[in-house]
Amino acid sequence: MYNVKSLKAEEFISDEEILDTLAYADANKDNVELIDAIIDKARLRKGLTHREASVLLACEIPEKIDEVYKLAEQIKKDFYGNRIVLFAPLYLSNYCVNGCVYCPYHMKNKHIARKKLTQEEIVKEVTALQDMGHKRLAIEAGEDPVNNPIEYILECIKTIYSIKHKNGAIRRVNVNIAATTVENYRKLKEAGIGTYILFQETYHKKSYEKLHPTGPKHDYAYHTEAMDRAMEGGIDDVGLGVLFGLEMYRYEFAGLLMHAEHLEAVHGVGPHTISVPRIKHADDIDPSAFDNGITDDTFAKICALIRISVPYTGMIISTRESQQVREKVLPLGVSQISGASRTSVGGYAEAEPEEESSEQFDVSDQRTLDEVVNWLIKMDYIPSFCTACYREGRTGDRFMALCKSMQILNCCHPNALMTLKEYLEDYASEETRTLGMALIDRELEKITNPKVKQTAYEHIHDISEGKRDFRF
Numbered sequence: 001m002y003n004v005k006s007l008k009a010e011e012f013i014s015d016e017e018i019l020d021t022l023a024y025a026d027a028n029k030d031n032v033e034l035i036d037a038i039i040d041k042a043r044l045r046k047g048l049t050h051r052e053a054s055v056l057l058a059c060e061i062p063e064k065i066d067e068v069y070k071l072a073e074q075i076k077k078d079f080y081g082n083r084i085v086l087f088a089p090l091y092l093s094n095y096c097v098n099g100c101v102y103c104p105y106h107m108k109n110k111h112i113a114r115k116k117l118t119q120e121e122i123v124k125e126v127t128a129l130q131d132m133g134h135k136r137l138a139i140e141a142g143e144d145p146v147n148n149p150i151e152y153i154l155e156c157i158k159t160i161y162s163i164k165h166k167n168g169a170i171r172r173v174n175v176n177i178a179a180t181t182v183e184n185y186r187k188l189k190e191a192g193i194g195t196y197i198l199f200q201e202t203y204h205k206k207s208y209e210k211l212h213p214t215g216p217k218h219d220y221a222y223h224t225e226a227m228d229r230a231m232e233g234g235i236d237d238v239g240l241g242v243l244f245g246l247e248m249y250r251y252e253f254a255g256l257l258m259h260a261e262h263l264e265a266v267h268g269v270g271p272h273t274i275s276v277p278r279i280k281h282a283d284d285i286d287p288s289a290f291d292n293g294i295t296d297d298t299f300a301k302i303c304a305l306i307r308i309s310v311p312y313t314g315m316i317i318s319t320r321e322s323q324q325v326r327e328k329v330l331p332l333g334v335s336q337i338s339g340a341s342r343t344s345v346g347g348y349a350e351a352e353p354e355e356e357s358s359e360q361f362d363v364s365d366q367r368t369l370d371e372v373v374n375w376l377i378k379m380d381y382i383p384s385f386c387t388a389c390y391r392e393g394r395t396g397d398r399f400m401a402l403c404k405s406m407q408i409l410n411c412c413h414p415n416a417l418m419t420l421k422e423y424l425e426d427y428a429s430e431e432t433r434t435l436g437m438a439l440i441d442r443e444l445e446k447i448t449n450p451k452v453k454q455t456a457y458e459h460i461h462d463i464s465e466g467k468r469d470f471r472f
């Protein structure tokens, strides 16, 4: 039984509703009149339902797909401008009691090196990340109540926020840890986290149970209802995601949008971000063992459709994807990317010896942060290190309200320029600095609101004078 407002996973992610949706999409994939009406609705920039978006995903009419791509590009420009926010993952521990068959950290993998960062090691890792120029981290840890209890995660967050090295600081720590209790979510909120991220992996219950044969993660309902508990615990920015390749992508896509609709219906605020990882090679894992892999074209189509279906939700692409794929999907709606990532426990301060590898997956994009920033600037994107919204309390429904009214552009555009300026002054190579300064000059000219423009000029001047107040 489908009920978007129910708090039971099997009711707000109803298998029956998804199967009906897929049948409806198949029956209408050539229905040009309906497809035109759906695209027209998407042009209003208020989003689409999972049923409407699923029809567009099933549609293979080239001209219609082209219209979807163009609309996604326009919506991306309207809501996010040409800003791309940068972050890095920080793996704290790969001890894990779960049996996820697609992840090398699964408990039965006896040959992967097991590591857990001490607070001293975290200081070294975070110092190395600050020296690259990072301001925003996503911390990751396997599920292990003995090795990685909530107290350990909280201590790590405290340590990360306390490190101020040269002009560096980590100003936003997003957290990607296993589904937990309301009480623990409350503790994370009190520790000052940004977004709580939890990938569903797959919305298909039977596949989910097969892919997670052992450990606490086996419980589909507990995992799927985690975001409701997080919100009950006071975390109002949550990040959804599925691991594409595990199940049929059309099923996952409908489930993902239904989850977003559920959060909006129950809590009045949809997901802050959606991540779109695809399964990759890793120790003990062969992606070809999963027969639901998606092509780059399908991947791009999914990104474009997420953009027009939930225009106010950020979209994240990690270094799982190559430079080439990232270039293809950036204009279609991606708002955040990771740069210079290490997916091992440790590895920023010192490279890991190969025989002691603790990597979660192979990184496709191996460039340094400076190379990523340089590349973005050359494509006329503004690499942004901004964390102001969360620092100024613009989270949850306050952020969404600003975003939906497109007012966010008045904050984000100048803030992106200021934080880029900071990066260029403190960390960039000569070439990146020159390119970046020229970009800032061009972008400042584009600001139309005189008050916003003046403030941006003043702050950028202050940054050149060496002032750093960490407001952004």
Ligand code: SF4
Pocket: 096, 097, 098, 099, 100, 103, 104, 105, 106, 107, 141, 142, 143, 178, 217
């Ligand atoms: S996906 Fe997460 S829970 Fe599953 S084995 Fe890997 S680290 Fe553990």
